[in-house]
Amino acid sequence: MTERLNVVGANVPRHDALAKVTGRARYVADLPCDGAWVGGALWSRTPRARVRNIVFSPDFDWSRVTVITARDLPGPNEVHMIKDDYPILAGDEISYIGQAIALVAAPDKQTIEEALGAMRPDLEELPPVLSVEASLAKEAVIWGEDNVQAHYRIEHGDLEEAFSRSDVIIEETYRTHHQEHLYLETNGMFAHPRPDGGVIVEGSLQCPYYVARALAHALGLPLEKVTMRQTETGGAFGGKEDYPSVLAIQTALLSMKSGKPVRMVLERREDIDVTTKRHPSVIRHRTGVTRDGVILAAEIDIIFDGGAFSTMSPVVLSRGVLHAWSAYRLPNARIVGRALATNTAPNGAFRGFGAPQTVFAMERQMDRIARELGLSPLEVRRKNLLKTGDTLPCGQVLRSAYAGLVLERALDISGYEEKHGKQQEDDRILRGVGVSVFLHGGGFTGAGEEKISGRAAVEVADDGIVEVLVSSTEMGQGAATVLPQIAAEVLSLPAWKVRHPNPDTSRVPDSGPTVASRTTMMVGKILQDAAKDMRATLTGEAAKNAGVLPESILWENGRLASGGRDLGSFEELALQYKEEHGKPLRGEGVYNPPSDCQWNEAEYRGDAYKDYAWACDVVEVEIDADTLELRVPHVTSVVEIGKAVHPMLAEGQVIGGTLQALGWGAMEEVRMEKGRYRNNSVSTYIIPTAVDAPEFTVEIAETPSPFGPWGAKGLGELPMDGGAPALAAAVEDALGVFATELPLTSDRLHALLRQRRK
């Protein structure tokens, strides 16, 4: 019998929506600031240099401000992340443009400007390493012993033998570029010194405990003396996973030294200059196929530009490597991935986390194979799609695979087959359609979930509302609605009787960071257990008080009953519980590792992800024959995500994520010149606006997974993976040119057409 669900699967009103539409939501820049100082930084303008000294002009009255340089740090000069290589402030060496050299706090912005103007770093410039090619060639060693921040290798089957059996070997190199998150709210932090020598920091972020631990490490404080509170967060997309630790430490240092509350909110230009971006990549494919398009052998070499420090690069690269096959079977494979250091701002987490780059390359390679063999893109895909029982190159045997399901469904809805290959030479508007099939692993890679072993709790507040206590944040994706839905379902309550307050590390257990498409699937499952724990406690209590057996207690519509006798409402009984026990009714859950998933980190083999969500995008383009301006009139996206806890929010994730992917593919371009981002403003870094927004047809398929609550799998990042390659395929259909590089601006299309005419 399938369980009848009341709240999970329903489009309940979004919990944070009314506050947001009425202007009541408060972001970090909005918090009242009586007596607070503002913080600022002296950013480096050179990509690589030795710092001889920082010269402070005697013409400025330095007693008006608080200044901090690398010499004044109370703890190690390290922003604690995966490796501790990221300095809080440049010490002896500057490694990228936008690195902080000194910090200043003052009562107002103008004083900061004056102080910054009165400081001058005395530098000895060094030749910078500005490309992965230069880094690989070790033109200078700027990181570790060889510039390699991370390195992975996967060997599967007998590659050389499989190449020798292949009819055709196809080689191509693909390149992708930086992408700026451009969340509309820039990074910001607000720090207050605590009377006991500790610090409270409030701010815009995804991962409260990452930041709290980084603060404790840098300030030399025990974790209890650090409180991190998330404020309403105006978009993140991975861009508030790593950098908030840097900014929180800098703000806290200023606050503790000045003894004042200090707020640092980055201006847009600063935010673009100094925060992380999506890793640019160079990915070489060499594929051995049979004449009719079956892949026998695949060699994939992946290089990511890590930037000056490693931030999240090791794990971003790892996810990229483990998604390099996209949705296809590679029976014999060698996949090598390296992240290389350059003297550019560190690259880091961005929705998709390495997968959009490697999926782009694999999908393009499928189209390349089709082209070379004279087959249709569909034929080649259908012959190689992953199926249940297939073994991935990392050794994981797929318990389920829905690549075929999403592809066939998307073809049906979109009418791809009627539209593909129908371009007329004399049209003024050139039309094309392209397809991509892809997957995204939910939760941390490998044994990541086991390592952090997330915890969650639920507790009844004095107003009778159940509070979800987790460190997972709402940043727009809908956690503040979906998590309460999960707890409400277990407790037979309507969703509005459960709330998710913004996390405060002094109050919430560590459910892990809000990343990796893990919140609904992984944290949701732990939360489900916490709610069950609460339910069992109250059931026992009600049974004891009523003198009946716990098994006789029924929960329905927010009330408990036994044998036809009403025992009271959940709220009444919960508050009664508090009176009797002197503590609120609470339930707790902790991650329960599935026994049948194994990952060997040393060998880099095993079950890379607990489960995968699957998707197929069909992108249609219209290209003006004269200007080559590109428009996307329609996108079809079919996603298989196990179970949609809130279908409307899920659809919002698919549409929003896909438009970000198309923005990356079509127009977003970070123009880099000698290590500096030239277009560091909203007017010059172009993202899609309302007139660019295509029509969408989204369909959600649900085949429940054993690993998430009611079968839910991760969704947040999936839609970022397939937009760009489907777009490139649509351009190929419209113009007949094969793009290996993004973005597909009209300049690039002109160049591709010129090349073809030659």
Added chain:
Amino acid sequence: MKGSFLVNGRTNEWTFEPDATLLDVLRANGHPEVHRGCDEGVCGSCSVLLEGKLVNSCQVFAASAMEKDILTVAGIGTIHEPHPIQTAFVESGAVQCGFCTPAAILATLALLRKNPNPTDEEIHSALDGNYCRCTGYVKIIEAVRLASRRMSSHD
């Protein structure tokens, strides 16, 4: 400088620097619902209605807005009595991180006052100056359609 500002139907006397923008002055005086996204007149997060017209308040000198009628999203409805446009945004799933939302709602209000039954194309172009990085715009556009239907059936 000192001046009087008429915001959401209330007159206020505020002190400000001569070169302050309307956005600076509003945010410094209890109107943080007007957001700063770029400070260069592009993203539209700072939109307000000035004498009924949608403007980017980061591009308006405060001094030029004195004595004029200024409307922010807080002036059109409350949590207990939301405006039909606000309700339509909630119900259509047009809100994600919410940073663009107050401005998008004001852009919708300006559009529907002028043109109660806009075509899709008119909706797209009316919202073109209001960036949203989260939603992909589709549900914002649906919200505008829903509000338009509801508001015209109430007239």
